[in-house]
């Protein structure tokens with residue numbers, strides 16, 4: 626059953642990648658090992674929300690919920706229409722929004738969300754111009770308090786965002802071999 630679901634998800638993801646390779650950014654959803662590594666770094670406290678940017682088929686969403694983020698406190702933003710429809714169906718308790726991560730402030734205001742503790746980004750930042758990266762980072766940190774953290778994964782051994790230029794510190798918090806391709810996980814926070 627789970628296996629069939631995995632295949633269905635993989636097929637949907639691959640189909641959407643064929644349609645928009647730059648935006649979907651990978652031919653396969655993240656592995657279980659990568660999702661667990663990311664989820665283990667997320668901070669959530671009662672009253673706050675966690676935001677996930679670029680939900681895809683929801684593999685990280687699922688790991689975040691398993692890790693203890695209440696589904697109703699997990700905002701998922703996805704641009705692609707078919708992936709959005711799939712996420713909505715899979716996570717009926719979560720606020721899943723079809724929209725552009727670069728407009729996160731507007732999206733959160735529309736949901737009445739005013740406290741965010743962590744932002745998890747699955748966005749393919751390496752395919753995006755620096756102006757987009759800056760906008761996503763600014764919107765994310767504006768939504769979070771002083772101690773907010775953003776998590777970003779990539780297939781490179783370096784952070785895909787020019788953290789220093791954006792006034793942030795980037796720390797490598799995970800290296801996951803069991804992903805295709807192997808991935809690194811970065812924690813970004815405001816410079817101290």
Ligand SMILES: C[S@@+](CC[C@H](N)C(=O)[O-])C[C@H]1O[C@@H](n2cnc3c(N)ncnc32)[C@H](O)[C@@H]1O
Nearest residue numbers: 648650654655679680681703704705725726747
């Ligand atoms: C590399 S996939 C990651 C999917 C999933 N999080 C995972 O780890 O398997 C990137 C996702 O970001 C979405 N995406 C790309 N640009 C976006 C944007 N501007 N706003 C919101 N989602 C976007 C894509 O449609 C795709 O689902």
